[in-house]
Amino acid sequence: MKPEIQEQLTIGSEQAYWDRFSHRSKRVPATEVSATCPCLAAYKAWWKAAMAAQMSDAHRRFLQVLMSHGIMEGSEARKLHRCCCEIHKVYYAHDKLDDFITTINIRLQPLFMQIRKGMSESDGRAHYALVNLAETEITKMASDYAENELELFRKTMDLIILSENGFACSTDILNLADQLKTKKMKKKEAEQVLKIFVEDKWLSERNGECTLHTRCIMEMEQYILSIYQDTARKCNICHSLAIQSQVCETCGIAMHLPCVAKYFKAQTEPRCPHCNDFWPHEIPDMSRIESQSSSKRNSRKELHS
Numbered sequence: 001m002k003p004e005i006q007e008q009l010t011i012g013s014e015q016a017y018w019d020r021f022s023h024r025s026k027r028v029p030a031t032e033v034s035a036t037c038p039c040l041a042a043y044k045a046w047w048k049a050a051m052a053a054q055m056s057d058a059h060r061r062f063l064q065v066l067m068s069h070g071i072m073e074g075s076e077a078r079k080l081h082r083c084c085c086e087i088h089k090v091y092y093a094h095d096k097l098d099d100f101i102t103t104i105n106i107r108l109q110p111l112f113m114q115i116r117k118g119m120s121e122s123d124g125r126a127h128y129a130l131v132n133l134a135e136t137e138i139t140k141m142a143s144d145y146a147e148n149e150l151e152l153f154r155k156t157m158d159l160i161i162l163s164e165n166g167f168a169c170s171t172d173i174l175n176l177a178d179q180l181k182t183k184k185m186k187k188k189e190a191e192q193v194l195k196i197f198v199e200d201k202w203l204s205e206r207n208g209e210c211t212l213h214t215r216c217i218m219e220m221e222q223y224i225l226s227i228y229q230d231t232a233r234k235c236n237i238c239h240s241l242a243i244q245s246q247v248c249e250t251c252g253i254a255m256h257l258p259c260v261a262k263y264f265k266a267q268t269e270p271r272c273p274h275c276n277d278f279w280p281h282e283i284p285d286m287s288r289i290e291s292q293s294s295s296k297r298n299s300r301k302e303l304h305s
Contacts, residue, residue, distance in 0.1 A: 074126030124258025166244035
């Protein structure tokens with residue numbers, strides 16, 4: 001666990017919290033802060049909520065494991081929730097995972113971190129990821145990659161978001177290697193960097209094509225929406241950023257493929273939920289997609305075992 005998170009999670013009293021907060025922000029001690037200060041009032045309100053949502057060792061263990069993974073599928077997060085509660089002998093309810101995570105998020109709030117729930121665009125499955133709210137855009141990746149690697153990622157993101165289907169051919173990405181302004185790469189180097197982006201869960205690769213990983217979308221959604229204002233869209237159904245989507249040819253709204261499948265499941269003649277015009281795209285068969293995803297996950301487990 002990172003030292004700053006460990007420090008925050010082991011605060012023993014309100015005064016101890018204010019002393020730490022004042023020290024970190026290089027402000028005057030909490031006892032000297034005016035009671036009329038709006039910042040003080042906001043943090044006092046947070047403190048009451050934080051004390052009402054006590055962290056247990058089960059919460060800490062859950063957070064530590066999620067930090068080591070970065071992102072976790074919903075079914076794995078539910079198993080982890082149960083395991084943590086059983087190990088530390090705290091109350092467990094199978095339908096209270098989101099409440100369990102809310103307790104953690106209250107304590108993470110002053111650190112500008114949050115466990116977010118998102119959806120895989122490929123199969124619609126829920127995922128949980130620990131995201132840093134204090135940093136913006138690709139500076140989240142700056143400590144892990146060289147400047148030319150970050151530039152390659154930005155250009156890859158351009159190709160993916162400006163494409164019609166939310167994918168970029170890996171060959172097209174590798175061709176960007178000698179166009180970098182920071183420092184050109186050889187194609188072999190770019191190949192290795194691309195592989196690292198996939199391993200670190202910033203990109204997903206399928207049949208020679210790349211798209212943004214669920215983790216990347218969850219962390220960079222606001223950045224993408226602000227930088228690609230004329231291109232990036234939110235799904236009309238779940239209201240999250242839609243990279244792989246179908247778009248209405250009449251009104252231009254977008255929908256994730258899993259959202260399309262669910263929305264039109266009971267409709268004999270699919271119509272746009274916004275303008276009511278006929279939906280001209282093929283409706284995805286999510287049962288087939290989920291079956292393929294399960295087969296791939298099982299294959300990966302067999303390889304690792």
